[in-house]
Amino acid sequence: MSLPLMPLAAGPPSARRTVLIRRVRLFVAVTISYNLIEATVAISAGTIASSTALIGFGLDSIIEVASAAAVAWQFSGANHERRERTALRIIAISFFALAGYVSVESVRALLGTERPEHSTVGLLLAAVSLAVMPILSAAQRRAGRELGSASAVADSKQTLLCTYLSAVLLLGLAVNSLFGWWWADSAAALVIAAVAVKEGREAWRGGTCCAPVTVPREPTGSGCTDGCCTPSRARAHRERGKGS
Numbered sequence: 384m385s386l387p388l389m390p391l392a393a394g395p396p397s398a399r400r401t402v403l404i405r406r407v408r409l410f411v412a413v414t415i416s417y418n419l420i421e422a423t424v425a426i427s428a429g430t431i432a433s434s435t436a437l438i439g440f441g442l443d444s445i446i447e448v449a450s451a452a453a454v455a456w457q458f459s460g461a462n463h464e465r466r467e468r469t470a471l472r473i474i475a476i477s478f479f480a481l482a483g484y485v486s487v488e489s490v491r492a493l494l495g496t497e498r499p500e501h502s503t504v505g506l507l508l509a510a511v512s513l514a515v516m517p518i519l520s521a522a523q524r525r526a527g528r529e530l531g532s533a534s535a536v537a538d539s540k541q542t543l544l545c546t547y548l549s550a551v552l553l554l555g556l557a558v559n560s561l562f563g564w565w566w567a568d569s570a571a572a573l574v575i576a577a578v579a580v581k582e583g584r585e586a587w588r589g590g591t592c593c594a595p596v597t598v599p600r601e602p603t604g605s606g607c608t609d610g611c612c613t614p615s616r617a618r619a620h621r622e623r624g625k626g627s
Contacts, residue, residue: 403530408458410523414451414542417515418444424508434499435492436572440509440552443481443545450477450541454534470534471586474541478583481544482576489569489576501560509553516546537586544582547575 422444429437453473457466520542527535551571558567 400530403526404458406526407523407530407532407535408455410519410526411451411455411458411538414519414523414538415448415455417519418447418451418545421508421512422448424504428502428504428508432500432502432505434502434505434556435488436499436552436555436569437502437505439485439488439572440548442484443548446477446481446484447541447545450474450538453477454538457534467532467534468589471537471589474534474537475583475587477541478544478579478586482579482583485548485572485576485579489572492569493566498565499556499559502556505556506553506560509549509556512549513546513553516542516549520546533586533589537582540582540586544575544579547578548572551575 422441425437425441425444427441429435429439429441450473453470457470520539523542524536524539527533527539555567555569555571558564
């Protein structure tokens with residue numbers, strides 16, 4: 384006697400989807416607002432202190448605004464799923480732009496003769512961002528995974544990358560102020576650039592969210608355990624498979 388088939392996991396109900404979409408929009412609005420302020424403060428403080436790291440951090444904030452704006456555009460329409468591929472491409476390009484700029488400026492700083500000065504404003508800004516960005520990233524990632532939106536998850540990774548840059552900036556500015564090790568932040572920023580390239584490639588391929596065709600309630604060893612395997616992502620996965 385054969386056992387009955389287990390029911391397949393469905394996407395969130397319509398009411399829940401509405402709540403999740405509203406949350407994603409809220410997180411995107413907060414991300415854009417915060418990063419605009421962050422960019423203004425970082426670029427101004429970096430110019431005063433002749434700090435390439437601070438200026439680069441401010442420009443990264445502008446790139447994050449572009450990434451968040453892509454998600455905002457996607458969810459401004461009634462059928463946000465149709466805009467997801469374009470939004471993912473914009474996010475991927477923002478990752479590549481960030482990696483390119485950070486790499487070039489890090490090498491220039493390492494090879495140059497100009498040394499950055501102490502910046503109290505820069506230290507405070509990096510500390511605040513280090514506290515705020517992980518919370519914002521985690522909240523948006525949870526909402527994006529439950530909704531099944533690869534672009535929202537990708538944008539949350541962009542925000543998480545800002546957390547790493549904040550830590551690098553804080554460490555670099557502190558070490559420079561305490562020990563005069565001006566090269567520390569540039570060296571660490573090159574590692575962040577490599578991470579940005581990796582995340583950019585995943586976003587470009589649409590591989591930010593696990594998307595099998597069917598999702599059993601019980602684990603089956605299919606490798607999809609990240610909570611974002613919804614029917615919408617399964618359809619996108621099949622469409623990518625047809626186009627490849």
